[in-house]
Amino acid sequence: MPSALSLLNTVFGYNEFRGAQSEIIEHVVANGDALVLMPTGGGKSLCYQIPALMREGCAVVVSPLIALMHDQVAALTEAGVQAAVLNSSLDQETALATERAFAAGRLDVLYVAPERLVTPRFLELLSRSKVALFAIDEAHCVSQWGHDFRPEYIQLSVLHERFPGVPRIALTATADEVTRAEIVSRLQLDEARIFISSFDRPNIRYEIVEKQNARDQLVDFLSSRHPGEAGIVYCLSRRKVDETAWWLADLGIRALPYHAGLDQHTRALHQERFVNEDGVVIVATIAFGMGIDKPDVRFVAHLDLPKSIEAYYQETGRAGRDGLPADAWMTYGLGDVVQQRRMIAQSEADELFKRVLYSKLDALVGLAETAGCRRVRLLDYFGEASSPCGNCDVCANPPRVWDGTEAAQKALSCVYRTGQRFGAGHVIDVLRGHPTERVQRFKHDELTTWKIGADLSDKQWRAVFRQLIALGYLEADSEAYGALKLTESARGLLKNHVRVSFREEVAAPRRRDRRRSAAAPGLAQHANEGPLLEALRNWRLALAREHGVPAYVIFHDATLQSIAAAQPQTLEDLRGISGVGARKLERYGEALLAITGRG
Ligand code: ADP
Ligand code: ZN
Numbered sequence: 001m002p003s004a005l006s007l008l009n010t011v012f013g014y015n016e017f018r019g020a021q022s023e024i025i026e027h028v029v030a031n032g033d034a035l036v037l038m039p040t041g042g043g044k045s046l047c048y049q050i051p052a053l054m055r056e057g058c059a060v061v062v063s064p065l066i067a068l069m070h071d072q073v074a075a076l077t078e079a080g081v082q083a084a085v086l087n088s089s090l091d092q093e094t095a096l097a098t099e100r101a102f103a104a105g106r107l108d109v110l111y112v113a114p115e116r117l118v119t120p121r122f123l124e125l126l127s128r129s130k131v132a133l134f135a136i137d138e139a140h141c142v143s144q145w146g147h148d149f150r151p152e153y154i155q156l157s158v159l160h161e162r163f164p165g166v167p168r169i170a171l172t173a174t175a176d177e178v179t180r181a182e183i184v185s186r187l188q189l190d191e192a193r194i195f196i197s198s199f200d201r202p203n204i205r206y207e208i209v210e211k212q213n214a215r216d217q218l219v220d221f222l223s224s225r226h227p228g229e230a231g232i233v234y235c236l237s238r239r240k241v242d243e244t245a246w247w248l249a250d251l252g253i254r255a256l257p258y259h260a261g262l263d264q265h266t267r268a269l270h271q272e273r274f275v276n277e278d279g280v281v282i283v284a285t286i287a288f289g290m291g292i293d294k295p296d297v298r299f300v301a302h303l304d305l306p307k308s309i310e311a312y313y314q315e316t317g318r319a320g321r322d323g324l325p326a327d328a329w330m331t332y333g334l335g336d337v338v339q340q341r342r343m344i345a346q347s348e349a350d351e352l353f354k355r356v357l358y359s360k361l362d363a364l365v366g367l368a369e370t371a372g373c374r375r376v377r378l379l380d381y382f383g384e385a386s387s388p389c390g391n392c393d394v395c396a397n398p399p400r401v402w403d404g405t406e407a408a409q410k411a412l413s414c415v416y417r418t419g420q421r422f423g424a425g426h427v428i429d430v431l432r433g434h435p436t437e438r439v440q441r442f443k444h445d446e447l448t449t450w451k452i453g454a455d456l457s458d459k460q461w462r463a464v465f466r467q468l469i470a471l472g473y474l475e476a477d478s479e480a481y482g483a484l485k486l487t488e489s490a491r492g493l494l495k496n497h498v499r500v501s502f503r504e505e506v507a508a509p510r511r512r513d514r515r516r517s518a519a520a521p522g523l524a525q526h527a528n529e530g531p532l533l534e535a536l537r538n539w540r541l542a543l544a545r546e547h548g549v550p551a552y553v554i555f556h557d558a559t560l561q562s563i564a565a566a567q568p569q570t571l572e573d574l575r576g577i578s579g580v581g582a583r584k585l586e587r588y589g590e591a592l593l594a595i596t597g598r599g
Contacts, residue, residue: 004029004050011053011079013559013581018043020195025050028133028169033192035139035183036171039199040314041295041321044171045072048135049109051169053081057130058107062114063137064150067271069111071293074549076109080583087113103129114141114152123162131166134159139170142186143179153186160188168192173317176310176382199313199382203320204328206374207393208367210463210505211333214303215247221301221329222253222281230274231299233283234306234315236339244303245283258284275550278537289315294550295322296557302330305340308360309367309381322558332368334424334466337361338482341475362472369470370394371401371503397505404502405493407456407464412473412494414449415484418442423482424465428458460504467502533564535595543588554588555579567596 004025008014017025020036021043027034028051038044052059063069069085076083084098084107101107103125116122141150159168170187172179184190209217218233233248235241238259248255254277256270274280275294282288286306300319306312312330320326344357363381370377373388373395380386388395414427429436430444433451444450453461465484468474473490477483492498537551537560544551555563559579568574571589580589 001054004054007050007053008046010582011081012046013079013577013579013584015578017046019197021046024169024195025054027193027195028167029054031165031167033167033189034169035180035189035192035194036169036197037180037195038171038173038197039201040173040317041201041323042173042197044137044173047171048133048169049076049081051167052109052132052135055132057132058102058105059109059132059135060117060126061109061111061135061137062117062156063111064114064141064148064153065138066113067275068293069113071275071550071553073109073111074547075553078547078549078553078584079581081109082107083109083111085111086116087111088116099125105130108132114150114156118152118155118158123158126163131163134163134166134168136168136170136187138172139183139187140172140174140179143174143182157186157188173314174310198379199384200375200379200386201317201320202389202391203323204316204326205391205393206316206328206378208330208332208374209393210459211331211336214331215244217331218244218301218303219248219251221299221327222248225327226299228279229298230279230294231281231297231301232289232315232318233281233301233303234286235283236285236304238285240303241283241285248281248283253281254279255281255283258282258288260285260287276544278541278551286311286315289318292318293321294318295552296324297321297326298324299327299329301327302332305330305332305336305361305368306364307340307357309364309378310360312364312367313378313382322552322556324558324561330368334462334469334476335482337365337466337469338423338476342482362470365466365470369467369503371399371501399503399505401501401503403499404464404467405496405499407453407461407502408468408473408493408500409496410449410453411461411464411468412486412490414447414453415474416486417447417449418444420477420485421483423476424462424484427484428453428461428465431461432456432458463504464502467500471500473500530564532567532596533560536560536564536592539591539595555584563592563596568593569597 004022008017019042024034024036024047028048036044036047048059048061066087066089069087073083073085084101086095086098102110136156138148141148142153143149168189170183170189172183184192233244235244238261241257241259245255245257256273258267258270270282271292274282275292297319300316306315316328319328340361344354344361347354349357367374367377371394374392375389376386410431411427414431418427418430426438429439430447430450431453433454435445439445465474469476472487473493474484475487477485493500540551540554540560544554556579559577562577566573566577568577571585571593574580574589574592575585
């Protein structure tokens, strides 16, 4: 039997295991059950793909995501592994042929949709075949409380009952303890060893900026930091998705919309272009992303606030699976908090559940308003301790922290004096002494709080109000269009029992300049990347079209970049490059040398 490491080298072309991969593989190969918690991009697939090649028989992988199954099979096939898929997208003839190949022992890995796996017919087929292991991908789909619940996943406990001797490995990127416990009990994994990796994604740079003109901010972000690169822009509403996509396209950016209101054909087409072509920007509602395995997504931008830290982390986690630097960038303002709160208030959920939703939102607002490292805060939310990362906007450019007690008191009194019926905009007008029509209509220029805040700018007051909401001193009434109201804890602050500090962003140096100076060799910068890399990309694109697979299935960006940097002259040189396995060397080695020889 070949060793795990030699399979990693020859089949997948990688030099060493990452994190706990090797331990997990060893455990599963030795017949053990495993529950693997690893962040997106951590390398979960190899944890069952390598045991599949080491154990006798075929590995059966359950996955809820049709597109993802196809991409995985394409990638395995490129690497020379006998892999196939069974799901509802196949015609009957192909499905039958695949079943025959499986029963005859001609497959190493078979991906199966859960609803098919649990049919009596398929269980019977399993009992006639040699199964190397069961892998249950996206295992959090068994959780009824989770956002991806799949009823068929609950029936997967049948695998243990019917095939007690076959090891099972369940995998997920959902970290919280409740979900973990639910997976263990529903899938009967009580005996399984649990492997928990750090959830940090060190190559993702987190940045949350104050919303001013979101579109201009987005364009500035795209053009200065990601020209020509692939990424996802998330918006809350379908309309905003359409408008943003049109508007970016007008500026010459290859942007495509994606949301549930588009017909299925258009959606599939846009997703396919995003996955298969270089440098497409998808503008989407949250309906987009699950099951898209594209490794070279260079940024995820949020124009609207997600619902929770979990959602934010899952969405931003789609950036940089390949381990190369990537950005998670979000614009955020007071209006976002008001909007999200209104959506919760108007939802059908019962009071208890609404309270959970509010507290999840509050945690995210706390992240947006933190004066400390974003990553520390994120990981802390998932129960992981860490120290300041040096790769987020706060670490790079620490905000000024000032004693805001007096400003907070002025703000709270003004909310109170104006009757707790107005949003932040009007209250700020009163504080700063702007004699607007509304101020005059309500005679707010006669209040004791009129003009007591002229020492701070509009922008500074907006930051104060955002933070007062984030800290729980004010709440935005969701029924009354964001009218601000004092909370219980506001009293302590007004009576001088507590003090508060606020953060104030210090004007950041332009990222563009810093990136140029700090840019490591090999960073994808399409605008001025070398002609060699461009030639390699073009070759890859042509080949991907010919094979009908996504470009990254042929070679990842990281691999092309290493090739461009190393300029190998012999097959032996090429073999040493991460991502070039034996099969790919055999198939593509000469073609690559023809290109690098030229370069
Ligand atoms: P996950 O399923 O955990 O999101 P994947 O299994 O898709 O992650 O792996 C993420 C990426 O990392 C893939 O492109 C994979 O080829 C790559 N990868 C996994 N393990 C290694 C390794 N040991 N060395 C180099 N690259 C790896
Ligand atoms: Zn940091």
